[in-house]
Amino acid sequence: MISEQEYVITSFRKHFQRFQDKGIVVYGLGKNTEVLLDALRDEYHFIGLMDGVRTGETVYGLPVLTVDEAQERGVGVILILARAANLSIIYPRIAADCERYGIPVYDINGVEQHRITQKTYACPVFYATHTREALIEKMRAADVVSFDVFDTLLMRRCLEPTDVFFLVEQEAHRRGLLSQSVPFAKPRILAERALYPGQPTLDDIYARLMQDTGIAEDVAKELRALGLAEEERQLVPRTAMMRLLHEAQAMGKTVIVTSDMYLGGQAIGRLLLMHGITGLDHVFVSSDTGVSKTGGLFDLVRQTYLGQHILHIGDNATSDVHAALSSGSDAWLVPSARQMLAESACAPLTEHSRDLPERVILGNFLTRELHDPFLFQKTQGRLRLADAYALGRDYAGPMVAGFVQWLIERCRADGIEMLLLGARDGWLIREILDDAARTMDLPFRYRYVYVSRAAFISQKTTSGQWKMERARSTISAATSPSSCAAAQRSARTICTTWRAKASAPGRSLASLTSSRPARASFGSKKSSASPCRATTSCASKNRTRKISPSRHTTRARKSSTRQQNATSPSAKTACTSCPRRGAAKKSATSSLSSKASATPQTTSSKSPIAQNSPTNS
Template identity: 35%
Template sequence: MFDVLTNTGLRMRIRQLGRAVYWRLPVRRRDALVELAYRHAGFLFRGMAHYELWRQRRTNPGVGGGAALPGASSLVDLSAVAPLADAPGRVAVHAHVFYPELATEFAERLHNMPFEFHLFVSVAHADAQAECRKVFGRLPRLAGLEVKVVPNRGRDIAPMLCTFGKDLSAFDFIAHIHSKKSLYNRGATDGWRDYLLGALFGSEDRLRRIFALLANGTGMVFPQCFGRVPYMASTWLANREAGRAWCQRLGIARVPRGYFDFPVGSMFWARTEVLRPLFEAGVQLGDFEEEKGQTDGTLAHAFERLLGVLAKHSGKPVAILRDTLQPSWSAWRFEQAVERTAAWARARVSSADVRLVVFDIFDTLLQRPLLEPERLKQVVARRAGAVLGSQYLRWRAEAENVARARAGRDVGLPDILAQLGCLAGLSEADVATLRRLEQEVELAAVSAREDYRRLLDDALRAGKRVVLASDMYLPRQQLEAMLLRCGVTGWHALYVSSEVGVRKDSGALYDYILEKEAVLAHQVLMVGDNERSDFQIPADRGMNTLHVLRAVELARALPRMAPLIEEAEQSEEANALDGDLALGLIVQRYLSPGFLSAFNPACLVGEASPRALGYAVAGPMALSFVQWLAARAQADGVRKLYFLAREGQFLLEVFRRYAAVAKGLPSASYLVLSRRAVNVPAISGMDDMLAIARTFYGPNTLADYLTERFGVTLNEAQWQSLYDRGLWRKGRKVQIRDEGIDDLLPVLDAVLPEVLRQAEAERGPLMRYLREVGLGRDRCEPAAVVDIGYSGTIQRRLNVLLGGGVHGYYMATDERAARVAEEFGVMAVGCFHDRAKPAPAGPTFIVQSFIAEKLFSSDDPQVVRYALAADGQVRPVYRTLAPAELATRALRAEVRAGALAYVEDALKVRGGLLPEFTVPPQMALRLFESFVERMADAERAVVNALVLDDHYCGRGLVA
């Protein structure tokens, strides 16, 4: 029986019967039918995209996740908002009721309004007008009702702007709703209207909470994208050009890229001031297209998206109401993409219904390490030099448009650059240089997007014909070289728009491929990343599609990565290109895989492994600091750098790797010191002792305090003497905050002779060690210590011991470092922060300094002091590592491996793509801040497992 049922033809007939039953059922029962069929007859649906995703959710329900994330995008849980008691101002609702049979449904929702409101209704004909007046006229708290017949033009948007715009603009708060049916998709989004209305008008209590948001300054409130709507809807789709034109008209400089927040379905609440620019833009009914059943690409669809753009442009926050019935971490429903598996994708490309698989190339099979690939042209300009590069950037885009317009077809790079030469008045040699550079940069930038390269291989193994298609100006020969270099082989044909003259984004290239390959649209599967040209256009032609989510868009959806993406994309700093690349490497490494089995959206980069922590946080910080250090030391004339233990061990490793590709860097060595090892030898009297005593400590025992700070261990008689004289109470703990040591002064005075003897014993061996490593030997060769920071304690003690001349470079310094610089006439400067407020009032990096120390610390024990060994040599005396510290080594090795992988990737960029590439300090710092300020539980577990000692401050081992 099973063999019979798995027969392909019979399976198809059963599926068709199932679909017929599905569409005849009430909406509320359809999901139950699907669940029943999938549970008990799954073999009939194997290979179907929807079934494979359903099966994946059941076998791995944690992927993607629906749990609420702290601070995730603009998602708001209304249950956490206190309801508003009193009306915050004048309220109006616009309802476009194209289907008058839905008027009663609307009235039931509007019945929940808690405050007085005016209702403006647009309808398509007089009968509907009469029905709406009758139904809505009985609503409670209705202060005014106006129902107008409007032309069937501009959907629900035109009536709101053209018919009632002047009326609505007189109110403080506006809601916009309409009788949405989406008949074109045969019920695929059934329940959408009910979902949107329920989210915005579901109950009086819900409305009071929405008004609380609006009253407290929120600019716009709308529901999270409906769960049945494909996530690709949260982009411009066919409306980019209209959107760009209207953004310019409305004075909006930054047009969103990729995915962005707007009320998908165009139902919302808003403060009127947010929409005022649109009300005052002079929009006319004639601006809207005649209604011909369009599903996208009209001015109404563009304005639907502009609503969200305007809300952001207003500077007021947007509140997206979290869907509690179909919860998702992503406002755009990216779980639809993240939940996919390689097995699901293989089933799609191997389907018996598919004869031809078409792969897009860029951002699908090949990727670049930039957030915005167009910035590759800035790389070309940098490599071309200031004069030629500025000409190139000035004319490159216009040259491409002019060349295409003149040819009446798509064109290649030679035509574009020839046109650029004419526009800019360049010589043939300059044009040839630009062509060479652009081709070199494109080749150097690409790497394989491995999951989709493997998917292409899967399609080939399944016996499918596989072709590649790209809207691209590069010549075929170069594309073939790029593909071969990245291991993309075996495909049967390559269609390049500049070669055949037509493009995917017009649809003409698809028509060309269908004709050339002699296939029908439904026999084709298109695999690509562009929501318009690789998804919407082929789908409208009846092709099957497998959309590929770009890594930068997934990053844009992650709550802690999104602000960094936006900052990098909008940066106008001189090093904006470097920042884009620095962040792009991280995005490419962790978010470009097509199938993310362990994805955790709460984490900075979607996962919490120690290696990810090293790559995304420690690596950028270390390299950025080292690059700053090298440039600063060269500028200051410092020729010798001493990296202080223990964090300096890893920083020195990074410095040496950087020195291998950079020129003229100072010499560098490792200096095994600690506060304890230099503080005690530098003590010459009570003032020195008090300076050491005042720093943060405890609570811990007095015995530990004296040992850790001063190297003194009292005998039983000495302890008894302290107690007998009333200098200290037995069992009392030492705790020092805000330099308060008054209670300790008698004890310190009593032990001063012991401390001075210990200082004398330690001073000689330490000085000998310092001479052996070259410190203080040659005052003509400026030297500096290098460390994380913060107050320059070790630097100060070295200057005391050596008589000055020791500079200091740090990741960060607090204001206490300025005293060191002034006292000894040396430099004590910080990279990420310089002379900042100390903790707890200081910046995040200083407040969370112990996390930084955990990331950069070595496996070595802390040096306590130096002593003369029996052979007369100076030897360090180390603290013994505890078992918990030893157990941390494997974890720390993973963090370090991740960090060094980032360093290597960045240096490859410097060597092959962008000479002089540097990781901007502000980008590295923002990565650290984004990590520590809202750590996910999984990330915190990794950090806590990195055990580090802090005996000097009386905290013992710190997890």
């Protein structure tokens, strides 16, 4: 059997002969890249490397470049030297820049990479043939059923496995375990890479980390504990695959797991137990045996179960399928969530994974929407939205969270000390900032302001100027802590009054609503004891506005229901004389004032500001 390194050299010569006189950049810093450079450096013009972590360094005698730097050096083609399962994640990182410069990108098999768009999308035939029913038939024919662990039975809530280390780094900085200037993620990644192509254990990796960085042993132990805890927190089950494992056990099959991982068999067994997997007959792990799946681990499985029909199920075409078939076992490819995303109508989302927050958001999205590897069998490559809650959780929520993250960074950069969140658009932003304030130091204070957005976006009109003047007075009042406290007391009094009314015998929601004064509108009637606030404000400002007959008729028709509740002719006179009819509905009236309509106050008597305290909502 040809080795992986021999295949890389042979395939490169076959597919890249035509680029012999062009500058070549290789994306990937693994062992295969080192072997390729050693064998062909004199025949081809390699000008640099690429990597998501080590940009700016020199590896194997070549600089690690960005796409812009590669363009400046005259790159002619980029080779992504990675396993097929990782292509769908790596290529979108550089796709936009490569298309902008017209740089072709290929994999080791000479296949040019292209972005999938909605216009060109078609669900791969793979999903129509690799069905759940077909896999169950394969399981029935086998004596031993082997499952891969990561991305098959369990998946992480972050996009890439190395994201766990960056999350650990953030937590270590927050706890003061490491100073802000001392990194953890990058040295941790490099320490593990340095020990390949062997099969290092977790002890080996942290010993190398201490050797490379000089981190004290007690600090390394705490970092290791943080890493294990974060790994556990990030893992979630792929429920469809869990059910298949239980079905295999119910069939009476010998069920084992086979994994390439630095964690030992006992640690992986505990992780599986946490998610309800028990009764495994064996756990084969590369760090325990010293050999990987591609290096002979499946041969050990066959020796353990001589003469039996073994079926291995996993997500990696190379290490799970080809390696198992080469050892004489049967194999079945189950697409990972990352592969499904890359082959779905939502593939353009993979372009938004350049930094950690984006990868965490995308990883969480995958665990909720693409945990079922057989989903596309039913939906032809499209996602299934369960309900309105899922729409908010998986689409609107991440969008608003991303906006708030940008808002925090922008306020920090611009030196903004106070952020005013206008009602009601700012309500969700305030909720997110409340959560963020519990885990991070915000560079500003913020308050929820009961003021209409129309006051800020329509300043050029006479109406807008009037609203802006009211908004300015509202915000000025907000700067006084005493006015904020008064607003809070008023809100608590109103809530208490309404609760008392609601709990009174014989009171219904309808009776509570009908007891409230009607809102001011053109031609509506209102109690003389509750004068129209819009009338008072407009009269004091001496504002006038012409009203077209059509708008007059429309508003009068819309307010017909409220007119039926009118009781005082004098109130009608007061409201119809108001040149700002309808102002109470569209101007900067606060929700606090509307709640207090049972006991009306003048505009300046209470501040419409609530501080960012959960008790004030």
